[in-house]
Amino acid sequence: MTTDAAQATAQPEEDQATASLPLPQISVPVPRTKMDLATLLGIIGSLALIAGAIFMSDSDASFINLPSILIVVLGTMAATSISFTGDELLKAGSVIRHSLIRRIYNPAALAKNLIALAIVSRKKGVLALSVYERDLRRDPFLGRAMQMVVDGVLPADIKRLLGQEIESLLDRHKRSASIALRAAEIAPAMGLIGTLVGLVQMLADLENPETIGPAMAVALLTTFYGAIMGNVILAPLAVKLEKNSKDEAMIKTLISIAAISMAGQENPRRLEMLLNSELPPSDRINYFDQ
Numbered sequence: 001m002t003t004d005a006a007q008a009t010a011q012p013e014e015d016q017a018t019a020s021l022p023l024p025q026i027s028v029p030v031p032r033t034k035m036d037l038a039t040l041l042g043i044i045g046s047l048a049l050i051a052g053a054i055f056m057s058d059s060d061a062s063f064i065n066l067p068s069i070l071i072v073v074l075g076t077m078a079a080t081s082i083s084f085t086g087d088e089l090l091k092a093g094s095v096i097r098h099s100l101i102r103r104i105y106n107p108a109a110l111a112k113n114l115i116a117l118a119i120v121s122r123k124k125g126v127l128a129l130s131v132y133e134r135d136l137r138r139d140p141f142l143g144r145a146m147q148m149v150v151d152g153v154l155p156a157d158i159k160r161l162l163g164q165e166i167e168s169l170l171d172r173h174k175r176s177a178s179i180a181l182r183a184a185e186i187a188p189a190m191g192l193i194g195t196l197v198g199l200v201q202m203l204a205d206l207e208n209p210e211t212i213g214p215a216m217a218v219a220l221l222t223t224f225y226g227a228i229m230g231n232v233i234l235a236p237l238a239v240k241l242e243k244n245s246k247d248e249a250m251i252k253t254l255i256s257i258a259a260i261s262m263a264g265q266e267n268p269r270r271l272e273m274l275l276n277s278e279l280p281p282s283d284r285i286n287y288f289d290q
Helices: 003-019 037-056 066-082 086-090 092-100 107-124 126-136 140-150 155-203 209-263 268-278
Strands: 032-035 101-104
Touching: 037 209, 066 155, 066 209, 086 155, 092 101, 101 209, 107 126, 107 209, 107 268, 126 140, 126 209, 140 155, 140 209, 155 209, 209 268
Parallel strands: none
Antiparallel strands: 032 101
């Protein structure tokens, strides 16, 4: 028996195994939006520890200085704005919002539903997916991907179109994260600049020794503020944004793989292997051998 004949014999056997499964119920898992307590509690906890260390000391030094705060905060904002366009800066508010309030996905549940859709497509044809149109449109990206399958778009075109959309998503998120990352780099530098300004003012008044100590304390406060703003707040937020972006890109990659597989009328068992190759080990599924 030739290789082609063997494949032709194996293919109907796979189809029979798939056809023996009942038509599945599709319930598209919609990502939940919730407060990211890890980020919020991390910021609050870090600031609380610093504040606690200050108040537990026996020193009478004041850690509040308005000019130092203005130099660090406003100076960081002004210097960061040089590196980006006006449109990107207008979206800076969403950087913080997407760090604190994010979409929670269930990759394993999504993968199971994608395989269920692939079984329907294999048994009844791609037009049968239109029955689930209302559920599919609960996730806009999934709805567009499945609509391409129903419309008979070629697998290569689906791969190209959805791939471009995923790349565009990653690019937008990367630019957003870069705003926070750039600000995290600038904040300590602005603190150092404020310290130099304070030192110059201190050295200009060396005739009065009583003012040297307080002036030095005020000068160092700007470095203190810059270190907190850059390393405790902005840098961790940038890292969290990058992680959230990767999680969302993985979900869209799963959908893209499934759409390409359905458009090519591939066996759902192969799709399961492809999805598991993208899923983290803890989320990998075993749909057909339950």
